[in-house]
Amino acid sequence: MSVLVVGLSHRSAPVEVLERLAVAPDDVPKLLEEMLDRTHVEEAVLLSTCNRIEVCAVVDAFHGGLGDVTDVLGAYAGFPLGELSDHLFVHYAGSAVQHLFQLAAGLDSMVVGESQILGQLRGAYATADQSGSVGKVLHELVQQALRVGKRVHAGTGIDEAGASIVSEALRDAGRELGGTGLDGARAVVVGAGAMGALAAAHLRRAGAAEIVVLNRSVERGERLVDKIREQGTAARTGPLDSLAVELRDADLLLACTGSIGHVVHTGPVADALSAARRRPLVVCDLGLPRDVDPAVAELPGVRMVDLTTLQRRLLDVTEDAAGGSIALAHRMVEEEAQQYLAGQRSAEVTPTVTALRRRASEVVDAELLRLDSRLPDLDGRVREELSRTVRRVVDKLLHTPTVQVKRLAEGPDGGSYAAALRTLFELDPQAAAAVAAPVRGTDATVDGTDVTAALNAPLDRTPSIGSRPPEQIS
Numbered sequence: 001m002s003v004l005v006v007g008l009s010h011r012s013a014p015v016e017v018l019e020r021l022a023v024a025p026d027d028v029p030k031l032l033e034e035m036l037d038r039t040h041v042e043e044a045v046l047l048s049t050c051n052r053i054e055v056c057a058v059v060d061a062f063h064g065g066l067g068d069v070t071d072v073l074g075a076y077a078g079f080p081l082g083e084l085s086d087h088l089f090v091h092y093a094g095s096a097v098q099h100l101f102q103l104a105a106g107l108d109s110m111v112v113g114e115s116q117i118l119g120q121l122r123g124a125y126a127t128a129d130q131s132g133s134v135g136k137v138l139h140e141l142v143q144q145a146l147r148v149g150k151r152v153h154a155g156t157g158i159d160e161a162g163a164s165i166v167s168e169a170l171r172d173a174g175r176e177l178g179g180t181g182l183d184g185a186r187a188v189v190v191g192a193g194a195m196g197a198l199a200a201a202h203l204r205r206a207g208a209a210e211i212v213v214l215n216r217s218v219e220r221g222e223r224l225v226d227k228i229r230e231q232g233t234a235a236r237t238g239p240l241d242s243l244a245v246e247l248r249d250a251d252l253l254l255a256c257t258g259s260i261g262h263v264v265h266t267g268p269v270a271d272a273l274s275a276a277r278r279r280p281l282v283v284c285d286l287g288l289p290r291d292v293d294p295a296v297a298e299l300p301g302v303r304m305v306d307l308t309t310l311q312r313r314l315l316d317v318t319e320d321a322a323g324g325s326i327a328l329a330h331r332m333v334e335e336e337a338q339q340y341l342a343g344q345r346s347a348e349v350t351p352t353v354t355a356l357r358r359r360a361s362e363v364v365d366a367e368l369l370r371l372d373s374r375l376p377d378l379d380g381r382v383r384e385e386l387s388r389t390v391r392r393v394v395d396k397l398l399h400t401p402t403v404q405v406k407r408l409a410e411g412p413d414g415g416s417y418a419a420a421l422r423t424l425f426e427l428d429p430q431a432a433a434a435v436a437a438p439v440r441g442t443d444a445t446v447d448g449t450d451v452t453a454a455l456n457a458p459l460d461r462t463p464s465i466g467s468r469p470p471e472q473i474s
Contacts, residue, residue: 001042001137004062005091005099006069007054010110013087015308019289021077021084023048024260025127031072032133038068043135045142047124049117050165050195050256050288050307051110054089056100058137062092098337100141104149105333106158110314111168112326113158118149119194141340148336155332158325165286166198166256168314169305170206173252173282176303183207185251190240190263192220195256195286200228200235203252210234212246247272247281254284255291264292266299273301342410349409352418353402355427360394 008018023031028046035044035057043058055073059065074084091099099108104121106113125142128134134142153159174181187203189196192215200211211228213235215221221237228235238246240263247253247269255264264285273281285292285306297304368387371378401421408417421427 001058001060002062002093003096003100003137003141004057004059004065004069005054005096006057006066006073006088007047007052008087009052009054009089009108010307010311010314011108012089015288015306015311017087018051018053018307020079021053021073022260022288023053023076025258027076028124028127029131031076032128032131034072035069036133038072040064040068043138044069044133045124045128045138047121049120050286051311052108056096056138056142058135066090094337094341097141097340098333100145101148101333101337101340102330104145105152105329106149107152107326107329107333110311111163111165113153113329114164115149115153115159116164116194116198118146118153121149122146144336144340148333151336152329152332156325156329158329164198165307165310166195166254167202168310169254169284169286170199170202172305172309172313173254173284174206176280176282176305177251181206182252184209186210186212186249187252187254188212188214188243188246188250190214190243190253190255190291191257191287192217192224192237193256193258197224197227199254199256199286200224203254204228204231204233208233210236212250213237214240214243214246216240244268244271250281251279252282252284253292254286256286257291259287259291260289262291262293263287264296266293266295269296269302270299273299346406346410349406349418352421352427353405356402356421356425357398359425359427360398364390364394 008021010018023046025048028048032044032046035041035055040059040061041057042060045056047054047056053073055069057065057069059068070081070084070088073079074081077084102108104118106115106117109117121142125134125138125146128138170182177185182203183206185203185206185208187208187210189199189203189211192213196213196215200213203211211225211233213221213224213228215224215237216239218237218239225235225237243264244267250272253264253269257263264283269281269283280301280303282303282305283292283296285304288307290306292304292306296302364387367390368383371386372383405417405421
């Protein structure tokens with residue numbers, strides 16, 4: 001079994017494509033179940049955020065697993081296979097491990113170094129665990145990825161500025177408002193989830209005069225408002241149908257719900273703008289798919305900030321802006337990935353070592369039994385000493401080879417040493433595999449343009465191999 005990562009992100013697809021594939025939280029368990037029902041998928045975790053949708057799966061074959069995952073995603077989104085594959089990134093085996101560690105470290109985020117991805121990955125794992133789609137492999141891998149992410153953030157300071165999609169959107173909004181920016185502004189936040197709470201925290205720190213929270217669940221909105229008030233900022237809540245009234249005196253509208261479909265329509269916004277306004281209304285849409293009807297951007301007096309504008313701006317920002325922190329983070333991730341993979345390869349040789357020692361023990365037992373049949377009157381104390389002596393000799397002879405094969409197994413070609421032992425001592429490979437199945441395949445990163453060819457290839461064909469430095473991995 002090997003790990004396969006398949007997905008789309010802000011780096012591989014425009015927002016228009018991402019929002020077509022965006023998975024509603026309630027649909028995640030169903031998609032995970034569909035993947036497990038396929039032939040080649042054994043475990044799966046699905047992560048869906050405002051700038052990525054990706055699946056981390058344990059599969060028994062590269063091409064078969066890739067086909068199973070993309071079939072499920074494509075059917076959900078209604079994508080033709082060719083159109084979907086144009087935007088996919090794919091990582092396999094060691095490359096998949098490194099990608100997941102980079103992801104948890106915030107190195108693959110739209111805002112490099114943001115820490116929200118840790119909570120999102122933890123939530124995706126929890127959903128998969130509750131759905132029964134997580135086994136031993138993904139449990140260990142995701143938990144290690146979360147630990148690596150925490151270490152990178154703590155050891156590099158890449159998130160010292162607290163940057164996130166929300167903070168970047170509000171920075172753009174402040175520029176659009178001009179003057180004092182968000183200081184003294186009245187803001188309407190649509191959505192009281194994690195993004196809404198983060199938006200409220202940034203608005204409060206930026207000096208917003210009042211924050212109005214509109215949410216389908218009034219109770220949840222009230223809980224967020226209570227927290228805002230505790231921090232000393234005026235706040236109140238209300239139902240979504242009060243949007244037009246609340247926007248009349250607002251400077252900023254920020255929408256960030258988990259809804260599939262528009263929550264903010266042109267009617268209420270147009271009604272609010274029809275009043276005598278002398279200042280613009282900045283609309284921030286951070287939903288995927290969009291929370292705000294795109295037609296709102298065409299209304300006079302509206303200035304739009306959304307994921308498309310953020311994607312365009314943030315992709316142009318070089319990592320040099322973070323000094324040496326990003327480079328250090330990449331090095332830490334690479335070292336952690338190599339250590340993890342070395343540990344996995346070392347663990348994979350354990351069944352062979354176990355089989356070798358079992359074979360040696362069987363030979364010793366057989367020879368001692370033969371000795372008993374030939375010398376039935378042998379003194380019991382002599383027999384025990386002979387038994388101990390023979391076993392010590394065998395243990396000493398096996399000690400160096402078993403220690404060495406475990407050490408050598410940590411290298412990239414470690415599997416060949418275990419295979420040599422199985423051949424030399426005629427060990428049963430099936431018995432070894434029953435203890436811990438060896439990883440098949442080698443590290444592979446397959447660009448989106450190659451995915452269609454991979455899907456159409458015979459199942460027994462070895463996937464094309466590619467390797468790139470960590471900073472160039474999609």
